[in-house]
Amino acid sequence: xxxxxxxxxxxQYEKIENEVNTAVLNVLKSTAFINGPEVKSFQTEFESxxxxxxxxxxANGTDALQISLMALGLKPGDEVISPSFTYIATAEVIGLLxxxxxFVDVDKETFCMDPDSLKAAISPKTKAIVPVHLYGHCAxxxxxxxxxNEHGIAVIEDTAQGIGSNxxxxxxxxxxAGTIGTVGTTSFFxxxxxxxxxxxxxIMTNDDDLAAMIRMVSNHGQSKRYYHDVIGVNSRLDxxxxxxxxxxxxxxxxxxxxxxxxxxxxxxxxxxxxELTVPKTANYSDHGFHQYTLILNGxxxxxxxxxxxxxxxxxxxxxxxxxxxxxxxxxxxxxRVSLENTDxxxxxxxxxxxxxxxxxxxxxxxxxxxxxxxxx
Ligand SMILES: *Cc1c(COP(=O)(O)O)cnc(C)c1O
Numbered sequence: 001x002x003x004x005x006x007x008x009x010x011x012q013y014e015k016i017e018n019e020v021n022t023a024v025l026n027v028l029k030s031t032a033f034i035n036g037p038e039v040k041s042f043q044t045e046f047e048s049x050x051x052x053x054x055x056x057x058x059a060n061g062t063d064a065l066q067i068s069l070m071a072l073g074l075k076p077g078d079e080v081i082s083p084s085f086t087y088i089a090t091a092e093v094i095g096l097l098x099x100x101x102x103f104v105d106v107d108k109e110t111f112c113m114d115p116d117s118l119k120a121a122i123s124p125k126t127k128a129i130v131p132v133h134l135y136g137h138c139a140x141x142x143x144x145x146x147x148x149n150e151h152g153i154a155v156i157e158d159t160a161q162g163i164g165s166n167x168x169x170x171x172x173x174x175x176x177a178g179t180i181g182t183v184g185t186t187s188f189f190x191x192x193x194x195x196x197x198x199x200x201x202x203i204m205t206n207d208d209d210l211a212a213m214i215r216m217v218s219n220h221g222q223s224k225r226y227y228h229d230v231i232g233v234n235s236r237l238d239x240x241x242x243x244x245x246x247x248x249x250x251x252x253x254x255x256x257x258x259x260x261x262x263x264x265x266x267x268x269x270x271x272x273x274x275e276l277t278v279p280k281t282a283n284y285s286d287h288g289f290h291q292y293t294l295i296l297n298g299x300x301x302x303x304x305x306x307x308x309x310x311x312x313x314x315x316x317x318x319x320x321x322x323x324x325x326x327x328x329x330x331x332x333x334x335x336r337v338s339l340e341n342t343d344x345x346x347x348x349x350x351x352x353x354x355x356x357x358x359x360x361x362x363x364x365x366x367x368x369x370x371x372x373x374x375x376x
Contacts, residue, residue: 001361004353006314007191011357012255016247020197023243036239042246046202049249052179054211056203057237058218061160061187064201066093067235068156068183069128071213074099078127079334082158083113084322085342086132090158091323091333094130101333102126103324108341109280111293111349112139119147121336128154133162133177135318135351136193136259136288137281141167141180148181155181159204161290163194164256168284177288178204183214188237188245193259193288194252196241258356259289262363266292266352269367275299275374291318292354299374301350307373313366316351 002011013020027038039057046055058064074080076098082090084103094101105117113131129148131139139157148155159178163186166174178184186192188200203218205211213230216223221232237245248255263279270276277295281287296304301317308315322342323329352366 001365002359004313004362004366005355006316006351006353007355008357009190009195009355012355016251019247020244023247024240027239027243030239033239034236036242038239038242038246039237042237042242042249045246045249049252050176050179050204052176052184052204053206053208054204056211056214056218057242058201058203059235059237060199061185061189061192061201062089062093063218063233063235064185064187064203065089065130065156065158066096067214067218067233068185068203069093069097069099070232071210071217072128072154072156072182074127077125079123079125080128080130081118081121081126082130082323083132083134083342084324084339085111085319085345086134086158086323087160087319088323088326089160090130090132091329095329095332099127100125101323101329102336103322103333103339104337105339105341106134106345107140108345110137110282110285111135111345112137113144114341115140115143115147117337118144122147122151122153123336126151126153128156130156130158131181132158133165133288135279135293136162136165136290137279138162138165138167138177138285140282140284142170142284145180154183157181157184159184160187160189160192162288163192164252165288166286168286179206182207183210188241193255193290194245194248196244196248198238198241200237200241200245202237255356256288258358259354260287262354262358263287263289263292265360265363266367269371270294273371273374276370289354291351293318293349293351295345295348296350297348301348304350304370304373308366308369311365311369313369314353317349318351320346322346
């Protein structure tokens with residue numbers, strides 16, 4: 001059996017090695033390292049994949065969030081609502097820009113923002129909401145947009161874990177995660193569902209004026225060469241990463257279906273066990289399975305992780321400490337609503353290996369090892 005890893009980038013690379021190597025060499029030969037034609041081509045192809053008017057490639061997913069907040073013109077003291085049960089980057093940029101984070105709870109089954117908690121957290125100072133499509137499952141965007149529109153609040157979808165997932169609207173129309181809010185952001189960190197071989201990220205929007213402002217902010221606030229209208233940053237996707245992403249984008253739907261196949265295998269083995277709650281896919285969403293995350297009921301998580309580790313099966317906790325409990329956020333956020341699901345989930349979740357290269361032999365070994373632990 002192949003060695004088990006949380007993410008197997010090597011096997012995935014080997015399947016597209018020739019194509020990728022040629023594309024990278026072509027960029028080297030062209031020396032168009034920054035803002036080259038590969039970046040523009042990737043942008044256009046990604047716009048058409050997502051069915052969105054504007055994609056603005058940037059240097060990473062954290063920058064994508066920061067630039068979005070800057071382009072929306074938020075000012076210190078403005079409140080930004082995000083879940084606490086997320087990766088630090090979602091909230092970090094709020095703190096970095098001296099905006100006031102307000103954390104809301106997540107749904108106990110989908111791990112995504114709870115609209116009732118959101119409603120309760122809104123104040124006259126709320127200027128933006130950042131739902132996260134956690135683990136690849138869409139946040140309940142229609143409910144979130146309804147609440148946001150009622151109050152005239154911008155919505156930034158953190159799609160770093162959910163790129164390619166479809167949100168199925170009540171009207172029967174499906175939209176890609178990241179294209180429903182005012183703006184969407186994503187990351188091409190290597191382990192993400194669409195990952196490059198370094199750092200990368202992108203911002204998506206259907207709003208022409210906002211897209212122009214995002215382009216300006218991400219390029220030193222420059223309106224034309226050497227004329228800088230706003231304070232900006234330097235955040236670019238480089239041509240080598242764009243060339244790799246053009247190849248990987250063609251495989252994204254296959255990658256997502258491979259992840260779903262692995263998740264179905266896990267679900268089949270686990271769904272009858274009362275000790276395990278398998279990840280739910282709500283009827284309004286499909287699932288990108290960036291992570292396959294179980295909720296443990298009355299199972300000692302440490303013991304289970306040790307048992308798996310001894311068998312060479314890696315597992316992980318996303319995330320053991322929610323943002324509102326991080327030292328860096330002490331005294332720096334508004335406590336407004338109960339975060340009881342967040343506090344519960346941080347103690348109960350466990351994520352198993354999830355990537356595009358898991359085969360049946362590996363999945364059989366992982367699932368039987370988990371069940372062996374439960375039965376002992
Ligand atoms: C990975 C991730 C980010 C940050 O992306 P980087 O490219 O690493 O900066 C932001 N939000 C979430 C939810 C993520 O998982």
